[in-house]
Amino acid sequence: MNAMVFSDGPLRNWPEDTRQHFPTGTKLRDAIEMLEEKHAPIKHLFGAGLGFQLMRIESDMIIEVTTYLAQAGITALPLHDAVLVAESKADFAARAMQAHFERGTASPGAIVSTVFWQS
Structure with missing residues (x-):
């Protein structure tokens, strides 16, 4: 989620040292969709590069x-x-x-x- 908040645009690759925290075979797109669903009220802020402002x-x-x-x-x-x-x-x-x-x-x-x- 932090990577999505700091990213200026959609994530294209797994952030470093992140993939192993998800079940084997989880695709990045699936992980992003799970996070967007869990945090729906703020999902429009993902990829907006707001991390440092926050x-x-x-x-x-x-x-x-x-x-x-x-x-x-x-x-x-x-x-x-x-x-x-x-x-x-x-x-x-x-x-x-x-x-x-x-x-x-x-x-x-x-x-x-x-x-x-x-x-």
């Missing part, structure tokens, strides 16, 4: 969330598409992430989960 939007959102948490006195470490916070602040951080996602995308579709690690 990465920038995600980065801007996580910076906004981290800044908001800092202003609220919560120490947060951004980690890709997540923030690491104290367990006692997890619900606050999850609500902040959800709110920033909804404001930035006009969509309620964020998946926010909390995971706790013990050291």
Whole structure:
């Protein structure tokens, strides 16, 4: 899917180190059709070369969330598409992430989960 989002045009070959993750004999066209079916609402974006733009939007959102948490006195470490916070602040951080996602995308579709690690 990432290759399809970053690609400027339809995929013509399997992305490197990808074929082995599909059942033997799966054709690229079949894999593309499965992904398009699974992600139908955004399939029109596949092949549009939007990968880096989407990465920038995600980065801007996580910076906004981290800044908001800092202003609220919560120490947060951004980690890709997540923030690491104290367990006692997890619900606050999850609500902040959800709110920033909804404001930035006009969509309620964020998946926010909390995971706790013990050291």
